[in-house]
Amino acid sequence: MGRGRAKAKQTKVARELKYSSHETDFDALQRELSGNSSDKHEDGKSYDDDPYDDRYDEYRR
Template sequence: MGRGRQKAKHTKIARELKSYSPNVNFSALESELGHPSSDDDQYVDKWADQYEDEDEDELERA
């Protein structure tokens, strides 16, 4: 292939890629990757109910 035809082919491919926008199902992708769907329990300490709260006074005495 000559340089002109090669450049035209690359230009055509570049235009196709630029205008290409696939349909993505983000919820399916999120579940496939194992990311939790809700952020409500992101900051919940799941071990908090197993230990008693320590007061700051007790920490200063120790």
């Protein structure tokens, strides 16, 4: 049980995304595509530099 409610919500969200028109923020798109990412460690290194680094370690218990 409960799958029907989750599926209905997914369907609603998909329908909203498909049929609603959104204003495109071309400046944000340009920043994202240019690679100016704020996805960095505190020491300035990118998370992509270390393949064994898990950016979610601080959230694990």
